Amino acid sequence: MKQNMTNLRAAARITSNLPTLSQSQIAKRWQMDADTVRNIIRKHHLSPVPAPWKRARYSILDIWRVEGVSHASALDLSQHSDLLEPLATxxxxxxxxxxxxxxxxxxxxxxxxxxxxxxxxxxxxxxxxxxxxxxx
Structure with a gap:
């Protein structure tokens, strides 16, 4: 039990430093128009991150999940720079x-x-x- 709590705390520290993206930033990352991004967000039931921003922002972890990135890869700090790169068509x-x-x-x-x-x-x-x- 103690090891699980340690792992959860480590994961929480890692994820707290990850960026959040607006719909326009996601559209630029995916190289898609805003309407398509909005439909994908709706289809995958992504919830915006609670914060004081005027426009909704989404956790990069949720974006990676939509992209099919495994949870283990998402928590691996050595892969973050590669995962944060825009996608290619x-x-x-x-x-x-x-x-x-x-x-x-x-x-x-x-x-x-x-x-x-x-x-x-x-x-x-x-x-x-x-x-x-x-x-x-």
Whole structure:
């Protein structure tokens, strides 16, 4: 029991230093329009963080959960800088790796590249892509 409380306190310290994002910041991170972001937030039942801001802000932990990031990864301080990077689209990766966006989407569909879907669009964490493509 004492170990569980220690783990909970450590997790609380880590999460208290994480940022909160407004809908416009989430839209910029996901490279989507505000209406799509609003629909995704509603679909996943994300609650705004209670605070004195005029506009709703959401915990980055909730955003990572929507993105499919595991809880263990979210609490790992060494991964925070990678996780806080904006997401890449198939077009971004196609330009970077000199291929077509369709090729990137096919690789994502075939699980060659780690990806996830947001509002019907495929998105990628750049650090995960770089890990996979460095193996080739």
């Amino acid at each position: 198939a077009n971004d990766l196609a330009k970077l790796y000199n291929c077509t966006p369709a090729t990137i989407r096919n690789w994502a569909r075939e699980s060659v590249l780690p990806s996830f879907r947001l509002g019907g669009s495929v998105r990628f964490h750049m650090f995960a892509i770089q890990e996979v493509l460095s193996e080739f």
